[in-house]
Amino acid sequence: MSVAQSFVGTWKIDNDASENLGNYLEAIGLAGDMIEGAVQAETYVEWSVNGDKITQTMKAKGNSHETTFTLGNEFSETLAGGRVYQTTFTEEGGKLVRTQKGSPYNCTSTTELVGGQLVETRTCESSPPVSCVRKMIRV
Template identity: 70%
Template sequence: MSVAQSLVGTWKIDNSESENLEAYLQAIGMKDDMIERAIQSEVEVEWKVEGDQITQFIRAPVKSHSVTFTLNSPFDETLQGGKVFETTYTEEDGKLVKRQIGSPYNCTCSTELIGDQLVETRTCESSPPVSSVRKMNRV
C-alpha cells in the first residue's frame, strides 16, 4: 500500500496537540487575525486516491479548499492570500512529503501515520527555520 493510500479517510485536527503553530504561521507571513482563527478553528482534512490522482480536501469554518495532484509532478498552487508556490508531492521514508518553492520562503510539509494519528510536520525554510507539528485523529 502506498503512503497516500494509508492516509485515505477524514481526519480532524487536534488543536490541543499542535506545537509551535503560531510561530510557523508568522514565519510564512500570515496576518495576525488569520493566525488566531487558524489556531482555534476546527479543521477536517480528507484524503482520497483515485488511480494516480490524490486529492486533499481541507474543511474549515472560514474557508475550505482542495488540491488534486499526481506524485512527483510539480504544479502551481495558489494559497490563501494569493501566494503562488511550485508544489511537488513525493513519498519518502513512509511519509507523504509536500515541497513548496516560492516567495518569501520555501516550505516543506511531511505527513505520516504514527500509531492511530496522522502527524503533519511543516517547516518554513526562513532564517532561522521554523517548524510546527499538528496531530489529527480519524473521524
C-alpha cells in the same frame, strides 16, 4: 499500497496536541487575523485517491481548500493570503513529502501515520527555520 492510500478518510486536527502553528504561519507571512483563526479553528482534512490522482481537502469555518496532485509532478498552488508556490508531492521512507518553492520562503511538510494519528510536520526555510507539528485523529 501508496502512503497516501493509508491516509484515505477524514481526519480532525487536534489543536491541543499541535505545536507552534502560530509561529509557523507568521513566518510564512500569513496575516494576524488569519493566524488566529487557523490556530483555533475546528479543521478537518479529507484524503482520497483515484488512480494516480490524490486529493487533500481542508475544511474549516465554512472555508475549504482542495489540492489534487500526482506524485512527482510539480504544479502551481495558491494558498491562503494569496501565496503562490510551485509544489511537488513525493513519497519518501513511508512519509508523504510536500515541497513548496515560493515567496516568502520555501517550505517542506511531511505527513505520516504515527500510533494511529496522522502527523504533519511543516518547516519554513526562514532564518532561523520555523517548524510546527499538526496532529490529526481519524473521524
